Amino acid sequence: MAEIRAVITDLDDTLLNERHQMTGRTVATLKRLTAQGIKVILASGRSAASIRPQMAKAGTPWPYIAFNGAQILDAGTHLILSASQVPMELARQVLLWFEARQVYAQYYDGDDWYYETPSQITEDYAKSSGIAGTRTAGRLSESIVRPTPKVLAVAAPDRVPGLMAEAAKAFGNSVAVTTSKPCFVEITMPDATKGHAVRKLAAMLNLSPETTLCAGDSLNDLSMLAWSKLPVSVANAREEVKAVAWRVAGHGHKDGLAELLDELIPSKA
Secondary structure: OOOOOEEEEOOOOOOOOOOOOOOHHHHHHHHHHHHOOOEEEEEOOOOHHHHHHHHHHHOOOOOEEEHHHOEEEOOOOOOEEEEOOEOHHHHHHHHHHHHHOOOEEEEEEOOEEEEOOOOHHHHHHHHHHOOOOEEOOOOHHHHOOOOEOOEEEEOOOOOHHHHHHHHHHHHHHHOEEEOOOOOEEEEEOOOOOHHHHHHHHHHHHOOOOOOEEEEEOOHHHHHHHHHOOEEEEOOOOOHHHHOOOOEEOOOHHHOHHHHHHHHHOOOOO
């Protein structure tokens, strides 16, 4: 195995525990890797505003990936280095499509996210993301006035595969359809995937697939795992993700990835 020089990791269900927090054990590992010169990069479906507290905890100085690859941001200034937005009219059509199927949806603008009607879904999302969100004055599809990095829909897990297939058929190559959680359907532009973002970062930071470990748990992670020669899943990952993994770490909620990283990249002290 080549020497690992970079680690790109998902957050939810991979690095964070069931309370959506980074444990002290995991923080210690990430800070040790950074001190040893390993580039530690966070890559999430979350918004940049929701990732920032995790960046502060991890203490990594390297750019991070938000919205499944729709944005790459500088770790110090949090300015956007690369962005891909769903055009306003296309986003409106996507929102109308979900409305017609009576499926909850939300969109993002700046540091905020927007929803139509308060519910348990909005309460849970505010708690997990750390961002309260804003209720629109009228229909969600009529309130969007700018391009958005992502449209997120939330439905019962047994509906999600069908909704993903229908959305992919309805919008074709104009969007990317993926999921990071069993109840999520996530819509971005085709070039807004973690795989595309990792390739951009590789060019920026001189990263190599042979020396970059990528870790994740869900379908939105597959594109970046496919790029890496060192793809890692966690024990709680979807079977499709485990199937492509070079190594399977312990449970993502129980410091499983940190344990594997400690094994693969020992302390030099």
